[in-house]
Amino acid sequence: MNTPSYKTISANKETSNKQWFIVDGENQIVGRLASEVAIILRGKHKPLYTPHSDCGDNVIIINAEKVRFTGKKFEDKEYVRHTGYPGGQRFSTPAKVFQKDATQVMHKAIKGMLPKNKLGRALQGNVFIYTGTKHPHEAQAPKELKFKS
Numbered sequence: 001m002n003t004p005s006y007k008t009i010s011a012n013k014e015t016s017n018k019q020w021f022i023v024d025g026e027n028q029i030v031g032r033l034a035s036e037v038a039i040i041l042r043g044k045h046k047p048l049y050t051p052h053s054d055c056g057d058n059v060i061i062i063n064a065e066k067v068r069f070t071g072k073k074f075e076d077k078e079y080v081r082h083t084g085y086p087g088g089q090r091f092s093t094p095a096k097v098f099q100k101d102a103t104q105v106m107h108k109a110i111k112g113m114l115p116k117n118k119l120g121r122a123l124q125g126n127v128f129i130y131t132g133t134k135h136p137h138e139a140q141a142p143k144e145l146k147f148k149s
Contacts, residue, residue, distance in 0.1 A: 011048040016055035022142035023059060023137075025106070028068040030094075033067060034109035036147045041114065041123045054119065058126045060142055065102035065131040069094060079108060102128040 021040060025033060043049050043056035069077070079092045106129050113127050114120040128137065 009048060010049045010053075011043075011046075011055040013055070015105045016043065016046070016050075016053070019057045020140040020142040021057055021059050021145040022137075023061050023147075024060050024063055024147050026063040027120065028067050028147075030067050030069055030105060030109050031145070033061075034106065034113055036121065037061065037110055037127060038113035040145070041110070041126050054080065054122055054126070056123060056126060058142075059128070059145075060135055060137055060141070061129045062104060062133050062135060063131070064106050064129045066100070067106065083124065102131050 023033070023037065037059050039045055040059055041056045044056075046055060049055065068074075074094050077094055079088050079094070081092075081096065082088050083090065094105050097108075107124075107127075111120075111124060112125055114123050130134065
């Protein structure tokens with residue numbers, strides 16, 4: 001056969017070289033930070049992006065307690081969950097969630113921007129969110145990542 005052979009390269013978990021990034025959440029807006037982190041988790045910033053595989057990078061978010069909302073969303077926004085029982089719909093605000101665990105607000109925002117399937121659940125394991133500046137991932141030598149503000 002004398003025809004040129006062109007193959008479409010499809011990245012998978014083994015062939016994609018995963019990197020570690022660290023993001024400082026201080027004075028960042030929750031939704032804007034979550035959308036940028038979701039893009040990195042999916043791998044959409046890479047030239048070999050493959051929609052059906054985990055080819056994204058790992059992200060560490062520090063200072064999660066210092067993120068902010070615009071407007072009155074901190075008190076007015078509602079998170080809805082259901083217990084599974086009749087009449088079991090429960091509501092909470094970011095202010096109430098911040099009192100219990102400040103990292104959960106970022107987890108919820110990032111989770112909402114990932115696919116709602118097995119891949120999305122696997123990608124949630126690639127983000128690590130911490131209050132304060134200390135984190136246990138120094139051995140991975142994360143690169144600092146800055147977003148436009």
